[in-house]
Structure formats: C-alpha cells, structure tokens
Amino acid sequence: MRPEDTTKTIDAAIQAAVWAPSVHNTQPWSFAVDGEEIALRADSDRKLRVGDITGREQLISCGAALENMRIALRAMGREALVRVLPDPDRPALMATVRLGEPVEPDEHTLMLYGQVERRRTHRAGFTDQPIPxxxxxxxxxxxxxxxxxxxxxxxxxxxxxxxxxxxxxxxxxxxxxxxxxxxxxxxxxxxxxxxxxxxxxxxxxxxxxxxxxxxxxxxxxxxxxxxxxxxxxxxxxxxxxxxxxxxxxxxxxxxxxxxxxxxxxxxxxxxxxxxxxxxxxxxxxxxxxxxxxxxxxxxxxxxxxxxFTPDEGIGVRRPIDEVREDTGA
CATH class of the missing domain: 3.40.109.10 (NADH Oxidase)
Structure with a gap:
C-alpha cells in the first residue's frame, strides 16, 4: 500500500473512532500512529472524577471507539489486527490496531460503517411504534x-x-x-x-x-x-x-x-x-x-x-487533529 493510501486509511479509521458514543460525550481517548499501527489510549483527564472511579465507563467508551475502527478498516478493505490491553505496564493503552491483509468488505460491515456518523444518543421519550x-x-x-x-x-x-x-x-x-x-x-x-x-x-x-x-x-x-x-x-x-x-x-x-x-x-x-x-x-x-x-x-x-423517534439528534466531535499524534520516525 502506498504511504498516502495508508495515511488515508488510518485517518478514516480514527475519524470513525471519534464518532463512538461516550459517557457525557467526554470522548475520553487519544490515538497514536506509528506506521500502519494505531494505539488507542484512554485520556485520564476526560474520565469522570466521581461517577467513574474504576474507569469502567471510560473503557466501555474506548471499546466502542475500537469497534468503529475495526468496522471502518474492514469497510475500506483491510483486516484489523487488534491487541486489547497489550501492555500491563501501560494501563492507559487500551488496544493497538494494525492494518492487516486486504479483505473484501461484506454487505453488513458496509451497512454498519454507513451508520457511524448517523448514530445519535437520545435523551427523551420514544414513539409508540414497537421494535420488531x-x-x-x-x-x-x-x-x-x-x-x-x-x-x-x-x-x-x-x-x-x-x-x-x-x-x-x-x-x-x-x-x-x-x-x-x-x-x-x-x-x-x-x-x-x-x-x-x-x-x-x-x-x-x-x-x-x-x-x-x-x-x-x-x-x-x-x-x-x-x-x-x-x-x-x-x-x-x-x-x-x-x-x-x-x-x-x-x-x-x-x-x-x-x-x-x-x-x-x-x-x-x-x-x-x-x-x-x-x-x-x-x-x-x-x-x-x-x-x-x-x-x-x-x-x-x-x-x-x-x-423510534422523529428527532434526528445533534452530534459534536473533536477534529482528529486534536486526538491524533504521529509517533513514528
């Protein structure tokens, strides 16, 4: 893969990741890029100071971001090679994601990827329409x-x-x-x-x-x-x-x-x-x-x-240049 293609793929994966839901939309993560590998890290400054002392909600949020990265990479034709909590000496390192072999994205993956920026959290009532x-x-x-x-x-x-x-x-x-x-x-x-x-x-x-x-x-x-x-x-x-x-x-x-x-x-x-x-x-x-x-x-x-709700919802996310850094030489 050409360097510019690798950069485009990694940027798209991080862009997908930042649209994950997080407690109070804290977006408690950052991403470090080294070649074809992305390190997903928990941002301790964005963890709830009282409501999430153990970090459970922060890790759930980071897990949702990790899932978006996996889906995005597969949708773009690359397998995601994931290691969760790979280093006990680095507790803030949630996972590493390396670009794997080319794959043919399946229809369901493409459907999920199409919802990454559309999905919204709701904070009110729903209509009476039942879920099948x-x-x-x-x-x-x-x-x-x-x-x-x-x-x-x-x-x-x-x-x-x-x-x-x-x-x-x-x-x-x-x-x-x-x-x-x-x-x-x-x-x-x-x-x-x-x-x-x-x-x-x-x-x-x-x-x-x-x-x-x-x-x-x-x-x-x-x-x-x-x-x-x-x-x-x-x-x-x-x-x-x-x-x-x-x-x-x-x-x-x-x-x-x-x-x-x-x-x-x-x-x-x-x-x-x-x-x-x-x-x-x-x-x-x-x-x-x-x-x-x-x-x-x-x-x-x-x-x-x-x-179901008629409300389309409002979503805000930090730009990826605020959450991404390049660590490679």
Missing amino acids: DRLLDELAQQAALEGARLTPIRSTAAVRVLAALTEAAQEVQAQATLFTMDVIRWGRAPESGRADGVPAEAYPREPVTTEPAFAQRDYAHGRPWGGEADRLTATSTGLIAVLTTLADSREDWIAAGQALQRVLLHASAHDVRAAFHTQSLEMVHLREFARQELLSGEYPQMIMRLG
Missing part, C-alpha cells in the same frame, strides 16, 4: 459476536425496578456536589463552540414524562437550556434492554463497549435509537442489586431504552 422481534434477535446476535449479552426486559415488574433504581441513583447523585460537578462539567451551553460534552439542544427543555419514568441527567442544572418541545415530545418509554457480561474485568468492559457499538449501529440502520441510563451502575450497591436480583448474576454494563 426479529430486529431484537438481530441486536442480541450483534452483542454476542463480541462476547456480551443483550437482554430485552419483558417483565413489567423488572422494568419498574430498573426505573426505580435509576430514579434513586439520580436523586442521590443530584444531591451530591461532586457527582453534580461531573455532569455540569460536560453540559454545554446553547451556541457553545465546544466540540465535546452534551449539547443543550440534545435534550428537551422540559422533562418528558414516560411511564414508567427513567430519570434523565440534569445537564442544564436549573438553567433554561434544552431543545424545542415539538422535536422531543414523544412519550413512550421504549423497550428496556440491558447489556451484560459474565465477568467484570477491564477486558470485559472493553468487550462490552465493542458489543454496545455493534448493537447501536445495527439499530441505527433500522432507525432505532438508544437512550442510556447509567446512574445506578455508577453506585456499587445498586449495580450489585441489579446483578443479583434481575440479571442472573451477570454484570450489567449498560441499561438502555430503545425505540
């Missing part, structure tokens, strides 16, 4: 490909419990100054020029009531921020689903991020979007309660609502 069972089965298969399990929560009682856990965690966190500072730090004012954090237009100005209600983060913190009501007035809770893993190591968190991103991209291709609710997973005892009482002992990595 066949699509839910496909989403579960996508998660399984990366070693995780996606479970739609069918029990009304279990949905109420998850909603109550989310509400309890949100209420406690809203009263805790340090938790609140994590959220305020990443809430963007209207017309802000920042290329990270949660845009004020990405959530409704007035809370949308669903039944049962899943508490939303208060990024506005009492200020009159938020999107126009007519764009964000759907009131269905949507389908509740939980992404779990059998173990709870750093490798599992990265795998969960890869599984999550495959699910989100496949869902986006069918116009299904996701709203995330991680409040209860940031509190050890509530996460453990959900694991033991609702999830058969598996570790919850993401609680989400899935559904």
Whole structure:
C-alpha cells in the first residue's frame, strides 16, 4: 500500500473512532500512529472524577471507539489486527490496531460503517411504534459476536425496578456536589463552540414524562437550556434492554463497549435509537442489586431504552487533529 493510501486509511479509521458514543460525550481517548499501527489510549483527564472511579465507563467508551475502527478498516478493505490491553505496564493503552491483509468488505460491515456518523444518543421519550422481534434477535446476535449479552426486559415488574433504581441513583447523585460537578462539567451551553460534552439542544427543555419514568441527567442544572418541545415530545418509554457480561474485568468492559457499538449501529440502520441510563451502575450497591436480583448474576454494563423517534439528534466531535499524534520516525 502506498504511504498516502495508508495515511488515508488510518485517518478514516480514527475519524470513525471519534464518532463512538461516550459517557457525557467526554470522548475520553487519544490515538497514536506509528506506521500502519494505531494505539488507542484512554485520556485520564476526560474520565469522570466521581461517577467513574474504576474507569469502567471510560473503557466501555474506548471499546466502542475500537469497534468503529475495526468496522471502518474492514469497510475500506483491510483486516484489523487488534491487541486489547497489550501492555500491563501501560494501563492507559487500551488496544493497538494494525492494518492487516486486504479483505473484501461484506454487505453488513458496509451497512454498519454507513451508520457511524448517523448514530445519535437520545435523551427523551420514544414513539409508540414497537421494535420488531426479529430486529431484537438481530441486536442480541450483534452483542454476542463480541462476547456480551443483550437482554430485552419483558417483565413489567423488572422494568419498574430498573426505573426505580435509576430514579434513586439520580436523586442521590443530584444531591451530591461532586457527582453534580461531573455532569455540569460536560453540559454545554446553547451556541457553545465546544466540540465535546452534551449539547443543550440534545435534550428537551422540559422533562418528558414516560411511564414508567427513567430519570434523565440534569445537564442544564436549573438553567433554561434544552431543545424545542415539538422535536422531543414523544412519550413512550421504549423497550428496556440491558447489556451484560459474565465477568467484570477491564477486558470485559472493553468487550462490552465493542458489543454496545455493534448493537447501536445495527439499530441505527433500522432507525432505532438508544437512550442510556447509567446512574445506578455508577453506585456499587445498586449495580450489585441489579446483578443479583434481575440479571442472573451477570454484570450489567449498560441499561438502555430503545425505540423510534422523529428527532434526528445533534452530534459534536473533536477534529482528529486534536486526538491524533504521529509517533513514528
């Protein structure tokens, strides 16, 4: 491959990576390029200081970025040779991705790649349109490909419990100054020029009531921020689903991020979007309660609502020249 072609391919892979979802859109990653290898690193300055002490959510975010790189490279006709957590002495090094042999991209990979910049996180209610069972089965298969399990929560009682856990965690966190500072730090004012954090237009100005209600983060913190009501007035809770893993190591968190991103991209291709609710997973005892009482002992990595919405969503990302560096000679 010519050097200019290699550069173009690597730039496209990093461009795809930065469009991955991340907690509060912190974009907690950076990329170092050496020849035909990309090093994906966690950016400690962008980790939540209180809500993510263990780094679990940061590693899930980095796992989603890694999945986007893998998909992008295959879509461009190159296999991705991945090593996850390759160096115990460099805990910030999440993975290395080396350009492998030429491959013929399959139709599904091209479909997923086409959703990388289209996918958006939702922060309001959904329409009443149900998600077809066949699509839910496909989403579960996508998660399984990366070693995780996606479970739609069918029990009304279990949905109420998850909603109550989310509400309890949100209420406690809203009263805790340090938790609140994590959220305020990443809430963007209207017309802000920042290329990270949660845009004020990405959530409704007035809370949308669903039944049962899943508490939303208060990024506005009492200020009159938020999107126009007519764009964000759907009131269905949507389908509740939980992404779990059998173990709870750093490798599992990265795998969960890869599984999550495959699910989100496949869902986006069918116009299904996701709203995330991680409040209860940031509190050890509530996460453990959900694991033991609702999830058969598996570790919850993401609680989400899935559904259809007329809102196209707003996305902002840092340009790759802010997250990329060349380390080769």
